[in-house]
Each structure stands twice: as C-alpha cells, then as structure tokens.
Amino acid sequence: MADRLVRNSSSLRAVPAPERAYGGALQPILPALLRGVIFISVLAAPFVAGLFAG
Template identity: 70%
Template sequence: MADRLVRISGSPRSVPASGRERGTIDPMLPGLLRGVIFISVLAAPFVAAILAG
C-alpha cells in the first residue's frame, strides 16, 4: 500500500505550474485574430463601395 502511494504521488504532472498561468492567455490570441479577420472580411465590401464613390 505504501509503495502505491509513493508511486502515485511521485508521478510527473501533465501540465507544469508555470504553463497553467500562460495557458489562459494563449487561447485568447487565435480567437482575437479570427475576430479581426471576420470583421475585416465583413467590412471589405463597404470599404470598396466608399472608395468607388
């Protein structure tokens, strides 16, 4: 029983502590980039119409 507890507590963690904090910020960037691309694609016809006069 004691061997099992030592093995379980000694197993490496899948995510390091420093990666958890950074992991909450990284997924926001692709979402923001997709949002900017989506807005620019929607705005392109209006910008073209304004430039065409």
C-alpha cells in the first residue's frame, strides 16, 4: 500500500507544469492595466480640455 502511494505521488502527471517566468504572470495583467489607463484618460479628458481652454 505504501509503495503504491509513493509511486503515485512521485509520478510526473501529479506535478503541475511550471509557467513561464514572466509570460504567465504578466499576460492577465496587461488587459486590466490597459483598461485602467483608458478609464483614467476618459475621466481626465474634460479637465485637460478645460486647462487648455483657459
């Protein structure tokens, strides 16, 4: 019984494949960051236009 548990836990299928160092973590952040930049720029546009208008 112990042999079977050790053999199953050390199989390659039980170990998850590691993600790439930067690609896996950065990919979901970029669309959210882009949406944030667009949102802030839309909010700031009337104030910037007011500053330019004098």
